Amino acid sequence: MLDTEALPALPRARRAEALEAWLRGLLEDAAAGTPPPRSRRGGPPRTGTDGLALVAVGSLGRREPPPYGDLDLVLVHEGRPEIAALADAVWYPVWDAGLRLDHSVRTVAEAVTTASTDVKAGLGLLDARFVAGDADLAAALRTATLASWRQSAARLMPQLRDLRRGRARQVGELAFLLEPDLKEAYGGLREGQVLRAAAAAQLADEPSAEVGQAYAFLLDVRDELRRRTGRPADVLVRQEQRPVAAALGLADEDALLREVSLAGRRLAFLADETWRRVEAGLERRPRGRYRRVRREPLAEGVVRQGDEVVLARDARPAGDPGLVLRGAAAAARADLLLSPYTLKVLAVHSPPVPEPWPAEVRWNFLRLLASGRAAVPVLEQLDQEGLLVRLLPEWDRVRSLPQRHPWHRYTVDRHLVEAAAAAAELTRDVDRPDLLLVGALLHDIGKGWPGDHSVVGAPVAGRVAARMGFAPADVATLTAVVRHHLLLPDIAVRRDIDDPATVERVAATLGHDPALLQLLHAVAQADGAATSTSAWSPWKAHLVAALVARVQARIGGSAAPDTEPVLHPGDPAPGVEADGAVTVTVEDVADGQQVTFRAPDRPGLFSCLAGVLALNQLDVRAAKVNTDGSRATAVFAVRPRFGRPPVPAILADAVRAALEGTLPLSARLRQREADYRQDDGRAAPPRISWHNGEVTGDATGIVEVRAGDRAGLLYRLTAALAAEGLDVTSARVETLGADAADHFYVTDASGTPIDGEQRARVEAALAAAARGAVPDPVPGGADTPG
Structure with missing residues (x-):
């Protein structure tokens, strides 16, 4: 006889053993006490447990029955006529013992049909485990239902995904609830079962040991909660948190809630990653011609491959301490995620970041944060792989720390x-x-x-x-x-x-x-x-x-x-300062290079220089330009997008070709955008303002543009100004985070003040340029053939 009062106090493994031993005896007694009907075919009737198996599904099938939990049982048979009497002889003692029972009686064929059409039944049968009777029949059931699950995965897995997301909307995410539902909240015990289901469908890897640890901890919490309450409770209510924490050896209820949050975040993170794999796997299943996945460079050492960011073939994580944040920033700016394999490689091989951080590391951290909502899942990736704590050791003190308000x-x-x-x-x-x-x-x-x-x-x-x-x-x-x-x-x-x-x-x-x-x-x-x-x-x-x-x-x-970095003209190359010459000097600075151009002043010159830099994949961080008579000096702080430092001779040749009209900058930049998709940035519109009260010197207006930074933005803005008949006499360009803050001192060709109508046209042109439009070349400008 089963001692139901002592059952909740037993450890999970012993509780499962006690239940199975009792159920085994129930099936044997039922088979012995139920007389077989006379065979209508003249053959001997089946006796005992031949062709009859009692199979546990659900929590008992997983050998993790909680205190005061349900028993989920399936009585499998091979067409025995007396099956109803046999089933009653098993089910009634369970009810008499005061246990809740979810039961069914099926043949293997019936079970397969149910598993292929009902996602909940199919999920439960994946945990089917032999308890008593015909072991071969139980094995046949498991083999058939597993094959059915794999064949029906394209239809059932999306249903399972929608069920879990629906429950997440209703119940919330386990990691952030003050009274979490340990079973149904997203990141709860259901996620452990979903991960095993995805592996059974051969759409994901088997759950790792860390998944098992997080899952086992949540089981321990639920078991202790049910022992404390004496009922089938799954919600960890406030009044039970302190005693549950004490029973599990934790300091207090906040420590318990933090551990629950950490386990839930781990399961939710891996579930999200699994769903991405599942969806990608289901998309690839239909037969068709194999298409090679395009690899698109995003930043030095990282490329886009499909819908993920992976390491470039020439990346060297062990010798590149800035690669983690460079890759994270590139992923967030492209609204993508780092691939799981890339994350693990970075976690294993990335060296510590020097202290204080190099300017490039700080810059990429700011670009990551400035990506807004797209940065949240990328930061979670860094956190889950332990990379965020490496960068910010203080972060460990607040990880999953609950807030009771x-x-x-x-x-x-x-x-x-x-x-x-x-x-x-x-x-x-x-x-x-x-x-x-x-x-x-x-x-x-x-x-x-x-x-x-x-x-x-x-x-x-x-x-x-x-x-x-x-x-x-x-x-x-x-x-x-x-x-x-x-x-x-x-x-x-x-x-x-x-x-x-x-x-x-x-x-x-x-x-x-x-x-x-x-x-x-x-x-x-x-x-x-x-x-x-x-x-x-x-x-x-x-x-x-x-x-x-x-x-x-x-x-x-x-x-x-503040103006950062401080820009100063580099020393000119000796012997090349003729009036019509274009000279370029490049100087290494702490965070990239500083490029100084000296060239004859002309309308559209600044736009030409910015376009040449964009064409050579140099991101402009700051710039200023000044004119002295017929000569102009422009200084740019740049960083190579793919690690190739600028070559002065190449830049000088490109500027000369653009000024002569043999290098069509607009067309070449449009082609560059077709080859490399641009960062779209945030959808917020640019902010354009005028500061004419601060005008000094030859300028007739000062226009400030704040817009999301993107490759070629400075060229587009200055080209838009040139197209509206304005010449840039001086400029101050800054890029902080993901935003550019550009101040242009402009003058009208006629020397007259800029009126309200012209301002409106200029603002419209600048807004279009900030969204990615490239103005047509202005007559006589840098793009015009001469």
Whole structure:
């Protein structure tokens, strides 16, 4: 007789053994006590368990029956007429014992038919395991249902995917729930079963040992939860978290919730990866001609292959500490993911990043963050492979750290990533988007330490910023951003913002620094958006904006962006400074190269130079141009997109050919775009503004363009200005994160001021250029044959 009261206290393996032994006896007793009917064909009737098998599916089939769980049983037979009586003789004792039972009676053929049409039944039969009776019949059932599952995978796996995504929308994601459903939430126990189902369909690899560990931990939590509650509970409610944590040897309920979150994130991450593999595998299954997957270069050392980013054939991960972030930034900018194999190679072979970070590493980290929503899954990839903690050791203190306030939708680490993604939409509203992105990512980093997270987090953020290689002034700014990131929301909702004392208090706290005020406003918006609509309502947003406006008026002035890097003309090559000559010098700098052009001044020259650089796959980070009489000097800070440094002679020849009209830049750049798909960037429109009150010298207007950076953007913008009859007399070009902030000092050919009608035309042309349009060459310009 089964001792049902002692059953929940047993370990899982012994609980399964006890249930199986009892069920084995039930089938033997049923077979012995049920008289076989007279054979109508004259042959001897089947007796005992010949042609009869009791098979466990579900949790018992997986040998993981939970306390107070259901028994899922299938009685398989080969057409025995007395099967109904046999089944009753097995099922009734189960019910009499007070156990819940999900049962069915089928032949092998009936089971196969059900498995091929019902995704839930098919998923359950994959766990079919022999308990008692005819072992050969049970083996035949398993073999047939497994073959049926593989044959029906193209139809059943999408159904299973939709079921899991539907449950995720209803229940949520296990990693971010304060009272998680251990079974049905996305990343819960169901995901472990889905991973095995995908492997059974031969569409994915067998689950790894780490999957088994995460899955086993969730089973332990559920078992202890059910022992505590004495019922079939799967939701880890708040009042049960502390006793469950104690039973499992964890410090407290937060430690338990963090471990649950880590396990759930791992299962969800691998499930997402598996679904991508499954969908790709199902797309390849129809017969057809083999098509070679195109490999498209994205950045030095990484290429796009299909819908993934993989290492280039000549990549050397062990000798390239910047490859991790270069590949991650390229993936996010292309709205793709790194391939799992690439991730593992990088995790094994990538060397530590030098400290402070080289400028290129910091630059790619900013480009990754500036990719917005596309950066979130890429950062999760880096986190799951342990690469993010290598870059930011402080991150380990906030990984999957729960936030008990009901306003918060995410754990601390995911909240920080979401805040950075939200900040990426605000980079055009600040003068230092790089500081905004890093400040948003680190604003709550102090929650990993005891004490007021704003106070303890400020020095932590300062150490991180210094390690990243920011200048001391920028480190101080980021430290202040983290220290005061709650200042504006707190004051706006708790004080009278029309009181001059309130305004003065905020201004004094910020040291009357307009740049810090600007950054704190953007971080507050990003923080609120990453928390919840309750935390950042339209009313609260309005109050904060009103407070910022009052403080800005009190402080006065405006924040001026730093110019980085500092550009200075290189030394000219000796003996080549003739009036009509084009000279080029290239100087290695900390983060790429600096290219200095000296050429005869003419309309469209700056656009020509920018086009030549784009054609040679050189990304412009900063630029300035000045004229002196009939000569112009233009200095560009560039970084090769694919690691090939610029060659002065090649650049000089290209500029001369473009000026002579033998190199059609527009056509060549359009062909380049056809060969290499461009980064589309974010869909936000460019921001164009005029600053004519600051005009000095020969310029008749200053136009500022803020737009998502992309290859050839500077050429398009300056070509658009030239097409509208404006000449660039001086320029200041900056690229911070994924945004370009370009200031052009322009003059009309006639020397007259730029009126409102011409401004409207210029703005339309610049907006089109920022979206990728290449203006036709202007008459007499650099693209015009002479």
